[in-house]
Amino acid sequence: MHYSVFGSILTIGAMIGAVVSGRIADYIGRRGAMAISEIFCILGWLAIAFSKVAWWAELGRLLVGCGMGLLSYVVPIYIAEITPKNLRGGFTTVHQLMICCGVSLTYLIGAFLNWRALALIGTVPCVIQILGLFFIPESPRWLAKIGQEKKCEDALQNLRGKNADISQEKSEIRDYTETLKRLSEASILDLFQRRYAYSLIVGVGLMVLQQFGGVNGIAFYASTIFISAGFSDSIGTIAMVAVQIPMTGLGVILMDKSGRRPLLLVSSTGTCLGCLLVGLSFLLQNLQQWKQVTPILALVGILVFTGSFSLGMGGIPWVIMSEIFPINMKGSAGSLVTLVSWLGSWIVSYAFNFLMDWNSAGTFFMFSCISGVTILFVAKLVPETKGRTLEEIQTSMNQFSEKR
Template identity: 70%
Template sequence: MDSKRIIESSSSSSSSPLLFRGNAESQSQQYDSSDDVASNDEQHKQKITSSSSSSSIPPPTLTFTTLVAVFGSYVFGTAIGYSSPTQARIMIDLNLTVAQFSIFGSILTIGAMIGAIVSGTIADYAGRRLAMGFSQLFCISGWLAITIAKDAWWLYIGRLLVGCGIGLLSYVVPVYIAEITPKNLRGGFTAVHQLMICCGMSLTYLIGAFVNWRILAIIGIVPCLVQLLSVPFIPDSPRWLAKMGRLKESDSSLQRLRGKNADVYKEANEIRDYTEALQQQTEANIIGLFQLQYLKSLTVGLGLMILQQFGGINGIVFYANSIFISAGLSESIGTIAMVAVKIPMTTLGVFLMDKSGRRPLLLLSAVGTCLGCFLAALSFFLQDIHKWKEVSPILALVGVLVMLMQSFPYTLNFGLECEIS
């Protein structure tokens, strides 16, 4: 590959803000293959590489590494799903008010915000692999604090620490998976991140219906320990190693991920050229985001983030069991219904994501979220006016299930924000 051409192309776009750097980078890597044919040996290497990279069967090391990474996604899901099945027992055992438990439920998002803010810096300086292990120290400490809690303050501290941990994981895991996977497998592998979040949340709902809240917190430590103990056995991101100037380690990591007999010549050169082009770009400032040429993309990206946070899904997920009980439904029926709907719908979303596109799924998610909120609100409105009481539990159940059915396209917001940037 002609690295000089890449550097020139990247320098011409160096004034672009960091948020929109992805477009410049992807354009800078395009080249005319007719100019790059230097010898028969070069052509032979490219053919071998092309045939090996097009294989749809992932190497064992790549599969194992991705599995270790998505344990972090599972931890994310368990943290989100913990408050719903444990609310009643925690309030009774620790004599908490509704306001105190509401703080316990919502403080997770404050911790996640803190973790997300520092996640990029930690991942860049320590590496993706160590960042995942570091995040699990927060999660384990938080779950232990919840397990031994004697009052509300221990719960708050534990929930905040878990939030910091999952805030780190929310950035590091998808980035790490995207950086270690080949292009032809990247979409499916990154979608597993969302699927494991769903599995963690759903299984926590289910297990929480049968075990004490302290035991459920101990169970939450298990996937944290699995990832923490497995991290030393997986390779670091080849792209991060190349970015840090550790080129030999980058090549070794790439070879390990692609398999002992795989030809990684072309991909290794692409990573090096990409890194060189990236280093030529100047750092952008946040004021540059508000230039007229980026206004549409910025509006779409921020709009998706706002809709994601204010769409009501977090309130439904955190307090689903309480909603069911208030609507007159059995807690166990609601939990089983949620698990029966959420995992299959998320799995379906994984397969539809690349076939139907992001935009149709997001539109479907928006409509479904509105419908779910409307049905849940209508259920409680009918209870307040004492009309159609026999219908209100059904409306609440359908409303919550419709909201949860939209949760996978809803989580595509993050991915689409990255793409439009």
């Protein structure tokens, strides 16, 4: 019980960070929000590293979670707002690739260092990012939104290069900002108007399906799954990392070539198959059948799930979330979508142990069914946003909502 609570404290902190993320990013800008999130992370890692009693470590995890909740909203939004339309998907997915590399590196370092040293090392990237914020421009779209037109133009020129022609992009941003001035700043309740229904269904739906597909249960308790299935946990974990990084990299390359929808469909089909294989492994184990095959089946299933998730479902919901909401709604909508994601993560990471005790095979068959629902959801509702400006995406989303 305490293991489940401690494991899920991080996600509780992330939910708190998610609730305030949109407002902070709207009031003090994208760079300011990133700086605050890193301060939370640094304080959290230091509290863990120097903890003398358990509650200090728990407070540290809560603070790191708050920082992560803030970052998980503001980084995709910032990247989507600064990148050209033909590179936006790839750049946003590079963020997921970096997370994937960071997690893998931590697994590796953690094999040789104790947890206090690991917590101290956790402060290093946070300090580097705070220093790096002095060298990057603010989001031109946010600057336009708050009426800083000259700074918006300077930031855009800085991002595109000294000799680049920014006139068309500048005029698109200006026209869209003029339209927004006629709209009031939205609250969470305003999100539930009919004109935003389609964006909200897509954004929230993808996050719910991403989390309830079981990714955090599998990631947090991979060792336990391998041991339960009768396979070596160390070999299994190394194999997971070996699959995860190249598949995330492949997703980055394909993002702006094949588009979001085809990658999501392939990814969710793979996660459905992966969970089906793991569930089958546990079912055969319970029936005392094919005992030599069941550990291999579990490993193949976990690797298929991990590789498929890394290809699309890991990063693309965050890419789409950063693209589909109008800028006056991004604060409220982003907070809500990020909160839903972390709430789902908390529920799955907290409940996973209990589900496995209840019925291991049934747990994975349930995750497989949710991935099956994801395939239908993507096929029917998720729009293709590849190669379109944020302003063009808004126009098409509004037209779809009006038709409904």
